[in-house]
Amino acid sequence: MDLLRVERPVCIVDPVKARRNIERMAGKAAASGVDFRPHFKTHQSAAIGGWFRECGVGKIAVSSVDMAGYFAEAGWEEILIAVPANPHQAREIDALAGEIALHVILDSTETAEALAGSIRNRLSVWIETDTGYHRTGVPIEDIERLAAIAGRIRRAPHLSLEGLLVHDGHTYGATGPDGVRAVFETSRVLLAEALAGLDARGFRWLKLSIGDTPTCSLADAFPPPITEIRPGNFVFFDLTQAGLGSCTPADIAAAVACPVISRHPERGEVVLYGGGVHISKESLRLPDGSACFGRICGMNEGGLSWGEPMADASLVSLSQEQGIVRGPAAFIESVAIGDTLVVLPVHSCLTANLHGELMVLGQGPVSKFRL
């Protein structure tokens, strides 16, 4: 495939950047002596999973029972499904738990009760807590509810109580690195108190798994009681992470190569064949209040890498199959129909999810999980 003249939008991955991102995070986990359980929802690819294995990774997180099945098939023997279990999937969960070391999460006695009544293979269970994100999880100060759930898990012969788990998604709302670190420190103190409360009620030696790429990228270390980190997005990073300071634009390892199909220099715009079904409608706000669906780079000669994002050029609008790039007059004038432009995504997980395969630069296409 000639990436300087693409036929259709292609999701491209820079293996040098992605492997560097993996190595850096693995090294950081090792330095703190915590387990590294990367979340594979970002790349969803068995081949890219292999890059983690080369860094010594043996346990992973995924975001659905189906994705767990895909990676079990690819040889992964310990998988955590990091979305609260749906009791109606108990039969599928039980079947997979008969094949690999399967971990699930939950935040209610109802779900614990349902699993206790239907699981026959050994299943590891984590209690999800909420330290401020307010999506799923038991409110961290509700020690009685945490203890009730822990007790219900412990009484079930096939369930194994692992510990507490948190996803501090509110780091994405923080303003810069210090804001992310402040969320992390608050969360860690609250989790330590909850663990102490559970310890006092007889639930000893519980593990603590934390997630989210902003925290894991920006924290200097992962002190006790943390035993595990579970970031996912860091393998590719994206504009959201760059905006938070989790990475620089040069660390972003996934993008979409799109052909230019329409020129409008009189408007300062060109139009890409590449829309919401290739890039996703996730957007961020530019300083002037307008929406940005991606930043624009050029493909380097040879098609083995892309260049730095262009100043003042942005994907300003996105319909189902097409996107409008606005930029400085000299740049727009220089672009011809058929040229490839590379879009750095706002949210790489959603972008990669849209594609049936990922094109690894210099290596070729790799297949991935699909819904």
Added chain:
Amino acid sequence: MDLLRVERPVCIVDPVKARRNIERMAGKAAASGVDFRPHFKTHQSAAIGGWFRECGVGKIAVSSVDMAGYFAEAGWEEILIAVPANPHQAREIDALAGEIALHVILDSTETAEALAGSIRNRLSVWIETDTGYHRTGVPIEDIERLAAIAGRIRRAPHLSLEGLLVHDGHTYGATGPDGVRAVFETSRVLLAEALAGLDARGFRWLKLSIGDTPTCSLADAFPPPITEIRPGNFVFFDLTQAGLGSCTPADIAAAVACPVISRHPERGEVVLYGGGVHISKESLRLPDGSACFGRICGMNEGGLSWGEPMADASLVSLSQEQGIVRGPAAFIESVAIGDTLVVLPVHSCLTANLHGELMVLGQGPVSKFRL
């Protein structure tokens, strides 16, 4: 599949509503004596395409060469690819043009030149115009550029000049039905003038194809010089269309059935297993300025239909795999873990695109095109 207890998010289609939407639009086209070329990018399914065939439809539009190949395989013999052609796909376009009556669109002499030089089978070509949407298309007042492109097409032995085509996507920015009709009338007058100008330059008997669901739903008729309508979204409709007045919420024929996996009555919220990868991140603004990613219905007993959207309940937040539903206390209190909630989508094209199959209520799953 028990749709009252779904295991994972399922994209569901109400065939009664969808067939009614198709019949209504086909009837409207027939009443005006224009061709009806529905855009299949919304459902992307050969089985649902069959419902159109039963209404007498013989020609369709799609949004990519790949999708054209899928529907050609399914027996459709006249297909328009309604995104400006990428010259680097000329070989694929030519191959498909050898199998079916293939139509493409373009808005530049460069692309016309490229196709003239590489197409060997008969290919029908439309010139896309821009009457105010400002995405792709030749500015409608630029009669010289239109004539230059038309001339280049006409000189190519294998290209057949069909006429002008427009997608008035700026109807989506209109405030209500009268605003949509005003855009339509302005556009129609501009297009009639351009056609007269081309006629005066020797380009006689050109056709005129208009698109967009708001116009086609809200216009009373399609007077000359319109010869064809090309709406797509109307088969399913969605909250965006209901907001514009193109339909009522009761006409919306596609939705996502999601299991509840976490309860937070203290916040007035429950959390669905169902996120951006199942619903898409397209959102609209509620009157209070907050984002809405979908409205919430219940599944009716028997699983053959869903109920009316609940007042004041909304999908207020959407991460990769999970969504937060906020609603009145009595409703939230009544929801149990494992219950199915039905999400009416903001943009049904993007929602359906995310799924590998669609579940037709009362009939079963049907497969569809995938990127």
